[in-house]
Amino acid sequence: MREEKCRNVPVGFVSFPSTPTQPIHLQRIHNKRAQLPVLVTTQRRSNRKPIVVSTVQSVPSIYQATDERISNTSEWKALEEHAKNVISKTHLRDLVNDDKRSEKLWAEFDGCILDYSRQRVIPETMKLLFALAKKAKLEEKKEAMFRGYKINVTEDRSVLHTALRAPKGTQLYIDGVDIVDEVWQVLEKIRTFSDRVRNGQHVGVTGRPIKNFIAIGIGGSYLGPEFLHEALRTEKVASAAAGDRVLRFLSNVDPVDVKRATDKLNPEETMAIVVSKTFTTRETSINAKTIKDWLIYHLGDSAETIKKHMVACSTNLDKVVKFGIAPENMFPFWDWVGGRYSVCSAVGALPISLQYSFDVFERFLKGAHSMDTHFRYAPLEGNLPVLLGLLGVWNMSFLNYNARAIHPYSEALLRFPAHIQQLDMESNGKHVNIFGEVVDYPVGEIDFGEPGTNGQHSFFQLLHMGQVVPCDFIGFIESQNPVCEEGEPVSNHDELMANFFAQPDALAFGKTADEVRQEGKPEWLIPHMVFTGNRPSSCLLMPVLDAYVTGQLLALYEHRTAVQGFIWEINSFDQFGVELGKVLANKVRKQLNESRYFNKKISGFNHSTTKLLNRYMEGSVGCAFEHVFHYEDE
């Protein structure tokens, strides 16, 4: 039913002018913005070095044809004025009591309801935000993303996670290749493989059926699949399909995580799925090696052991084969899929299909695709990801709230905040815009969250009385597991949802000194019991958490992040910030090796690190290598 409501428009639709083929320069120019897809390469500003980006399906003109920083535009300034002169003088207590206003701050799509009446906005604010979106060429930028332009300019890559959930048979050509066709070839391979494992045609090396899966990966190669697994674990259809199968994740290089991932699993019935886009990530390499050794120790050192018990999802076939995994057991994806946007690729498809069946995963893809089409075609005013993104920009850049929280009122979404945290903070945690200029306005919120009601008994004190943190409340009309207790006034799910409905109002309205006084509290206690209120939040209400809705939710938040990046003129799709620490860890690793096994003195570090390392080296390594590893060997 839900599919019927969503427009089934092919990804590579309409007559699109031929793709640009000449190199272009990424820079601002003084003249007016050109329209997509005409390329503009002239009139460099003397102090700005042009960045030459690649040839085919390169960035569209919208990325270089800006004549001023977004923060210098009249649209941005109008919002600053509005925040200062209008909104700062309002209180949500009064705003929320204006029924006409509240009625307008509501949007729905395909069963998903967004009530943003508890945001510190009035209809005029939204008009100004839509004007800013137009000025920032939001429509054109999102269209450029869907069409496969290389909008990840620093890495010269397309950003096409939306193609991962495009319906079979639609077409999108990138560099002369129909990538939707490629996507479906891999999905069909996963369907066949997971069916074979699930129905016992593919058995372990000792002939036992495979029913345990360990997905080894980190960051985007872990958080998305784990959130999805948790979302489905107690869902009716998915849990029936899982039967007594077990899916675990091994991400942390902490050896304790190996113990937890393998604990009480029978290796004869276990398959490891190594998930790594690059296949060079240290944590994943070591964990994969450790699990390989665990399998070999128990099942014997043969090619057959690895063939039957290890598979991979990666873009790097050479490394996968070098590791010892058979090429036919590799499920590829592509460089146009960012790690944190990869859950709809083989990264999520393989573990989830093995555990819950491909059909369940396909429902998830359909939900995500439904939200994609809405994001792509719905007018800004009713477009859920656009609304969430604009509210994010408003709260961060105009009201100066630098954090935000996600509270799913669903235990099954317990890992959703962690996934969104990586998705958003790795995407929008930037200090320069796409032109390399330091941004002169706040971007990139600190994201965190916990399922309700647990969060309420944890950090909600701060949310109510300490710093102001805009919140997203996510609730469901029906529970995955309805329970009614005799003698209780409401069902367990209603009990949960009573909190979902109450908390946003508590944050918005607060409690005045007079209200506390009327409760008969002594005068000295009153200041301690006052709630200032005026704390913004949004409510998302969805039908029931199933695979389809989980897909919608994922895409909604993926696109929220993109919208914010588009408005802020930053590149949400690179992540150079994770590199420096990795490089320094290489140096420490080398030192640890040389000091442990070749008695070399610790040197080349600052005083503090040297002292800490010396103290660390007083402990023993706790295990022995069969032969001493010479660092240079690597």
Ligand SMILES: O=P(O)(O)OC[C@H]1O[C@](O)(CO)[C@@H](O)[C@@H]1O
């Ligand atoms: O999939 P890979 O290549 O192992 O990378 C893992 C993760 O590491 C990061 O590069 C940095 O955390 C993520 O973007 C990525 O998802």
